[in-house]
Amino acid sequence: MTMFDVTKPETAVDQTDIKIAASNVQVFYGDTQAIKDVDVDIQDKTVTAFIGPSGCGKSTFLRCLNRMNDTIDSCRVEGRILLDEQDIYAPQVDPVQLRAKVGMVFQKPNPFPKSIYDNVAYGPKIHGMARTKGELDEVVEKSLRRAALWEEVKDRLDTPGTGLSGGQQQRLCIARAVATRPEVLLMDEPCSALDPIATAQVEELIDELKQRFSVVIVTHSMQQAARVSQKTAFFHLGNLVEYDDTNTIFTNPQDPRTESYITGRIG
Amino acid sequence: MTLLAFVILLTAVTVGYVINLRAARAIRDGGTRMHSLESFHGGYAALMTLVPTFFLIIIWMLFQGTVIELIVKSGISDQLEGLGTGETQLVMAEIRSIAGGRIFGTPEQWKLDAAERLVALRGLSGWLLVAVTAALATTMLYVSRRTVSSEFRARQGVERIVHVLMAGCATVAIFVTIGIVASLLFETFRFFQMVPFWDFLLGTNWEPQIPIREDQVAAEGAFGMLPVFLGTLVIAFVAMVIATPIGLLSAIYLHEFASNRIRGVVKPVLEVLAGVPTVVYGFFAILVIAPAIRSFGTDLGLPIASNTALAAGSVMGIMLIPFISSFADDALGAVPRSLRDGSLAVGATQAETMLKVLFPAAIPGIVGGILLAISRAIGETMIVVMAAGLIAKMTINPLDSVTTVTVQIVTLLIGDTAFDSPKTLAAFALGMVLFLMTLCINILALRIVRKYREIYD
Ligand SMILES: Nc1ncnc2c1ncn2[C@@H]1O[C@H](COP(=O)(O)OP(=O)(O)OP(=O)(O)O)[C@@H](O)[C@H]1O
Ligand SMILES: [Mg+2]
Numbered sequence: 184m185t186m187f188d189v190t191k192p193e194t195a196v197d198q199t200d201i202k203i204a205a206s207n208v209q210v211f212y213g214d215t216q217a218i219k220d221v222d223v224d225i226q227d228k229t230v231t232a233f234i235g236p237s238g239c240g241k242s243t244f245l246r247c248l249n250r251m252n253d254t255i256d257s258c259r260v261e262g263r264i265l266l267d268e269q270d271i272y273a274p275q276v277d278p279v280q281l282r283a284k285v286g287m288v289f290q291k292p293n294p295f296p297k298s299i300y301d302n303v304a305y306g307p308k309i310h311g312m313a314r315t316k317g318e319l320d321e322v323v324e325k326s327l328r329r330a331a332l333w334e335e336v337k338d339r340l341d342t343p344g345t346g347l348s349g350g351q352q353q354r355l356c357i358a359r360a361v362a363t364r365p366e367v368l369l370m371d372e373p374c375s376a377l378d379p380i381a382t383a384q385v386e387e388l389i390d391e392l393k394q395r396f397s398v399v400i401v402t403h404s405m406q407q408a409a410r411v412s413q414k415t416a417f418f419h420l421g422n423l424v425e426y427d428d429t430n431t432i433f434t435n436p437q438d439p440r441t442e443s444y445i446t447g448r449i450g
Numbered sequence: 451m452t453l454l455a456f457v458i459l460l461t462a463v464t465v466g467y468v469i470n471l472r473a474a475r476a477i478r479d480g481g482t483r484m485h486s487l488e489s490f491h492g493g494y495a496a497l498m499t500l501v502p503t504f505f506l507i508i509i510w511m512l513f514q515g516t517v518i519e520l521i522v523k524s525g526i527s528d529q530l531e532g533l534g535t536g537e538t539q540l541v542m543a544e545i546r547s548i549a550g551g552r553i554f555g556t557p558e559q560w561k562l563d564a565a566e567r568l569v570a571l572r573g574l575s576g577w578l579l580v581a582v583t584a585a586l587a588t589t590m591l592y593v594s595r596r597t598v599s600s601e602f603r604a605r606q607g608v609e610r611i612v613h614v615l616m617a618g619c620a621t622v623a624i625f626v627t628i629g630i631v632a633s634l635l636f637e638t639f640r641f642f643q644m645v646p647f648w649d650f651l652l653g654t655n656w657e658p659q660i661p662i663r664e665d666q667v668a669a670e671g672a673f674g675m676l677p678v679f680l681g682t683l684v685i686a687f688v689a690m691v692i693a694t695p696i697g698l699l700s701a702i703y704l705h706e707f708a709s710n711r712i713r714g715v716v717k718p719v720l721e722v723l724a725g726v727p728t729v730v731y732g733f734f735a736i737l738v739i740a741p742a743i744r745s746f747g748t749d750l751g752l753p754i755a756s757n758t759a760l761a762a763g764s765v766m767g768i769m770l771i772p773f774i775s776s777f778a779d780d781a782l783g784a785v786p787r788s789l790r791d792g793s794l795a796v797g798a799t800q801a802e803t804m805l806k807v808l809f810p811a812a813i814p815g816i817v818g819g820i821l822l823a824i825s826r827a828i829g830e831t832m833i834v835v836m837a838a839g840l841i842a843k844m845t846i847n848p849l850d851s852v853t854t855v856t857v858q859i860v861t862l863l864i865g866d867t868a869f870d871s872p873k874t875l876a877a878f879a880l881g882m883v884l885f886l887m888t889l890c891i892n893i894l895a896l897r898i899v900r901k902y903r904e905i906y907d
Contacts, residue, residue: 251794251795283797295811309796
């Protein structure tokens with residue numbers, strides 16, 4: 184990519200900036216279409232928020248980005264999604280490799296019934312990212328620190344992750360996701376089970392994560408979208424209605440549907 | 451007559467339902483707000499009539515025979531004077547068969563009279579039953595009809611009656627269990643009065659062929675349960691060695707890797723396997739597995755008994771495959787999908803997800819299933835009766851012929867037996883051993899299964 188900087192300085196900014204380029208994406212569950220013709224470019228080192236009423240397809244679209252939809256039998260995805268200009272649905276792409284690069288945090292905390300340490304070390308172990316126990320310890324500590332959980336759990340790393348509180352569990356899942364050093368982090372309503380304090384911590388974390396990753400977050404809270412994101416996409420009934428800078432969306436939406444949603448009239 | 455009583459009962463129940471329903475409806479149509487729906491008023495009447503009357507009929511049927519015989523006996527007490535219990539029973543049996551129209555030879559006049567009396571009393575009892583049923587049903591109809599009013603809580607009433615009925619059923623189950631255990635305990639106790647406890651528990655010799663009649667010539671019996679117990683363990687072990695890996699792997703395959711089409715074929719086949727009667731497995735063991743093992747052994751030059759523990763155990767293992775696989779399948783299915791997604795989302799493959807997340811999470815349920823399978827293997831009878839040996843040997847060689855606790859119980863109780871010799875009573879002691887073993891395993895299994903339920907519910 185640095186190559187472009189040298190040869191084509193004007194377009195280089197756009198090229199390097201775009202982490203994921205989705206065009207013409209259609210998603211079907213059996214015969215019903217959940218996503219219609221969505222085009223969206225997700226920028227690197229940016230927080231992008233997906234908002235929209237319940238059932239509009241935010242989660243579905245998010246799951247296309249790391250091919251988690253492959254695990255649903257009835258689900259079919261059409262269109263093109265490029266990650267670093269490579270089609271992630273191309274036959275030579277291994278979804279397993281892809282998911283190591285595009286991490287995901289789910290709406291409900293889902294720690295494994297293993298120790299806190301093993302939860303975080305799970306991904307690095309699978310991908311052989313640490314050669315020695317010392318390296319692994321380091322990865323675990325760094326990930327837990329990033330997820331703002333280290334101080335709370337450093338003395339009980341070998342107790343089960345399922346024994347933590349809901350908010351701690353969610354941060355553990357975030358630590359688990361960042362431990363594989365993904366390039367993109369997808370978060371599907373990561374704060375819906377958290378109290379305001381834990382939410383603030385997670386938001387702070389998201390802000391920090393965007394230094395390295397591109398973060399995509401689905402949220403039902405306008406305030407959250409406004410607080411953490413630089414770009415916002417508004418979905419409605421499977422369509423991407425509007426996609427712009429978060430500021431623009433919240434102060435000067437172009438589409439009447441967006442306006443009514445953010446002012447609380449639909450949804 | 452009993453049929454008539456039941457017809458009366460059913461009619462009364464229906465009539466009660468309709469009457470109360472109508473009455474309640476009339477009140478409602480009069481504009482009063484009812485506490486309960488009309489159908490509950492109807493149901494209340496139906497249950498109030500059904501339950502007591504039904505139990506009356508049952509109790510009547512249970513005791514009418516005894517009561518009638520008592521009356522007949524008291525009528526001929528002069529003739530029965532001085533007879534023993536056995537002889538009295540003979541006389542009563544004769545009277546009963548005369549009453550049934552089967553007369554052999556020329557019975558004395560008093561027997562004929564008694565038989566006649568018996569017939570008359572039976573007829574009377576039948577009519578009395580009908581009368582009492584009708585009276586009780588009518589009373590209950592009247593009582594429940596009186597209750598219909600806007601405030602009457604028929605709904606709670608119905609629920610209370612159903613509640614009591616359910617509690618009754620549960621109690622019956624408990625009492626049956628207690629009864630079984632008690633009879634087992636009682637007979638076992640009698641056995642230990644004849645054979646010392648420690649001889650039974652630690653003896654290494656099992657030769658229960660003792661003389662049944664004094665004039666018979668036979669060896670002195672020996673009742674050491676260890677070889678029999680060991681035989682059971684050997685066969686159960688062979689069965690588990692075969693059933694556990696196959697059952698688990700097939701469950702994992704079906705749960706995680708098989709396509710829908712394959713699953714659609716294999717699952718029903720496994721269910722068929724689970725439904726095969728154990729006798730059929732026994733045939734299979736004798737006709738297919740045992741000869742195969744024997745000829746295989748002769749090819750290798752190994753001395754192999756005709757009834758090997760291996761044959762019986764491996765067929766039992768086949769029987770247990772669907773059992774273990776369905777348990778493991780349930781346990782894997784109970785692991786939340788979110789865990790699977792979580793693992794896949796960090797880039798684990800399906801196999802890694804299965805091995806590192808799903809399987810460990812399901813282990814408690816799987817272990818519970820395996821323990822239940824072991825207790826089935828220990829208690830399984832038909833296959834081993836057909837395919838295992840009869841001679842108790844102190845061996846753990848699966849190529850040898852061994853016998854099991856269940857086989858010995860069957861052989862001890864078959865044929866010409868008197869229920870007061872150590873030979874037959876030994877069966878109860880063995881039964882007790884079996885019961886205690888499976889009880890412990892089941893308790894352990896249920897504990898483990900329950901513990902794992904707590905995690906995910
Ligand atoms: N596994 C599935 N099978 C069939 N249909 C599905 C499945 N998952 C989602 N859908 C359908 O796809 C549409 C979009 O669902 P999706 O979960 O993406 O909505 P969402 O925007 O995330 O909603 P929410 O805000 O409530 O999470 C819905 O109509 C839903 O019913
Ligand atoms: Mg969603």
